[in-house]
Amino acid sequence: MNWLAMPFSMLARFLRGVCALIFAALLMAVLWGVFTRQVLGDQPAWTEELARFLLVWLALLGGVLAYLEDKHLGVDVLVARFHPSAQKVSRITIHVCVLGFALAVLVWGGSDLFRLRWELGQTMPSLGIRKAWFYLILPLSGILISLVAVAKIATPRHPRSGEEAAR
């Protein structure tokens, strides 16, 4: 029944690793900015730009991780009183809605945005890379959320991540 448990916990481990790396890099970028300004007297412009880039990537990947591990905030009083079969229907409905949002906004809207920015050829002033890369996280996280949503729809008792199974 839990044929998705394996790939799920692998995805969760991978995401946790990536998120930890981004978070550490984010911290270093900001602290380096302070250090260079206050101690060396000259703050390079890339620290802030890199920090904002990493922040958006961290936010969306962290959002995927939270969805994967069912940590997003939501109302938690009504559905528990429903009939079990109605509970199942409502659970599936939510994941369909999440799937719809991820596909429409993140994947579709996000990849449009990526393409538009790519065609504009705008670059980030101090990092020297295309601004389009900044928006790539939208379709990327959209695809990940869609995959997780499909898996949650397919296995109504959705597989838990490794961390939660261990508890």
Add this chain to the structure above:
Amino acid sequence: MNIGLTVLLVSFATLLILEAPVAFTIGLATLLGALALGQTSSTVSVASDIANGLDSFPLLAIPFFILAGELMAAGGLARRLIDFAASVVGRMPGGLALVNTLTCMLFGAVSGSAAAAISSIGTSLIPEMEKKGYPRNFSVALTTTAATTGLLIPPSNVMIVYALVASNVSVGALFVAGIFPGVLTGVALMAVALIASRRFAARQERDGGGSSAITVPPFWLSFFRALPSLLMLVLVLAVILGGIMTPTESSALAVLWALLLVCVFYREIRWRALPAILASSARTTGVVLLLVGTSTAMSRLLTMEQVPQLAATALLGVSDSPLIILLLINAALLLVGIFMDMTPALLVFTPIFLPVAIGIGMDPVHFGIVMIANLCIGLCTPPVGSCLFLGCSVGRTSISQVVPAAIPFFIAMLLALLAITYIPAISLALPRLFGLL
């Protein structure tokens, strides 16, 4: 009401009832509202609002304060702050309840997040309080409400969010302005806890526990053990007020300080455990920031649909007395807080209510404190109350059992809110003293 707003509200309510994650609920409701208005390329505009809403340097303070909070929660700060609080108020009747409140205030303050306070203080103090005869639901209600005072006492994540939408408001001034309101709310909660614990005293004595049966550590010893944690508060405020760092950078400093504390000074966390803490902080960051992203999109749609102007006309049409308008805004925010978490509520409703507040002569710093004090109540009320949920899961009890026990605390918070709203000096005296206004 126009069709776009109707679609937005109906889909928001429906998704909320189905218990969809709030971040996605807000995003999807915004998308449907924009589609109903017949806007071209709604999907692209929502997507770009999410990305551009998050692309802001001040927001960086959110992940950093979350990380600092998780480090402190894992690193044994709770115990040291509990000992310190016990040495201050532990001897009084109802001592343990007071210790709980004070510790939550201190921990919420140094970590900048209420969630970290609930999980670390609650885990150790709720079982302790039960042993001493306090009903579990009472302890959960107390911990949950007391932890939100940490959002008023600096440093505070939500103040940075408010400063982000309310332009021309200095985070430094907000931080300093929050100190007295936070302490006032905490004292109000302590008063309720004291009165309530008299009722439990009889039972305690029957059980042979004795109401003063908690161990009270010596003041100076516990003070020096807790001092490095308390210094965090001073350090963060000092670098901001001294103009050495921006509030965002100070949050990175808070992380560094927390790392130093838990890995080097207290030695409670091994370096090897850090990636796991980073990852779970990243997950919490994702929860909060996805809300920020989708709320930005919703806020922009509401602004485009002239909702701030509509709200202003409606409010000013009821009365032109500032007293009544503030009462109405507070009532509206309480209602909002019931259905929305604090961060999205600040992002969506600050642009709507702040112009009205400024119009009746209110200082934006004071209004920010009022909004946060108000929405703190919403964090503890169902159906959307992240602190209440966390408190219940930490205390292993259910929302329906905790809410009756929490009602006296809600009343205390409401009274404190009224005082904060109508006596501007509570918020503004301190920033004026420091020359921040």
